[in-house]
Amino acid sequence: MTQKIVVTSDRTTPxxxxxxxxxxxxxxxxxxxxxxxxxxxxxxxxxxxFYINGELLAGSGYAVTFGESGVADSDSLFVVGKTGKMx
Numbered sequence: 135m136t137q138k139i140v141v142t143s144d145r146t147t148p149x150x151x152x153x154x155x156x157x158x159x160x161x162x163x164x165x166x167x168x169x170x171x172x173x174x175x176x177x178x179x180x181x182x183x184f185y186i187n188g189e190l191l192a193g194s195g196y197a198v199t200f201g202e203s204g205v206a207d208s209d210s211l212f213v214v215g216k217t218g219k220m221x
Contacts, residue, residue: 135155136155136156136157137153137155137156137157138156138157138159139158140159140161141158141159141160141161141164141166141188142161142164143164144164144165144166145166145167146168147168148166148170148171148173149172149173150173150175151173151174151175151179151184152174152176152177152178153178153179154178154179154180154181154182155181155182156179156182156183157182157184157185158173158175158182158183158184158185159185159187160186160187160188160190160218161187161188162187162188162215162217163188163217164187164189165188166188166189166190166191167189167193168191168192168193169193169194170192170193170194170195171192171195171198171199172190172191172198173186173190173197173198173199173200175198175199175200175210176199176200176201176202177202179200179210180209181209181210182210184210184211184212184213185215186213186218187215187217187218188217188218188219189218189219189220190219190220190221197220197221198212198220200212
């Protein structure tokens with residue numbers, strides 16, 4: 135069964151998705167502002183869906199880390215909606 139995570143308020147700590155079959159939604163108007171990577175989806179995070187409707191701001195490095203070299207196909211979906219932004 136898919137685990138659904140909906141982020142509805144601003145935060146200053148990274149979002150982390152490390153399990154398979156997960157759906158992550160960042161609501162419109164929500165700001166994720168971190169000193170480093172804003173969204174970490176590495177390791178076993180396969181068969182996932184990510185919907186970014188708010189803003190991800192990474193102070194240094196990448197806004198998102200996604201996938202892993204040892205995984206040939208994550209079979210995941212990553213969507214930045216019309217209200218979404220990544221910096």
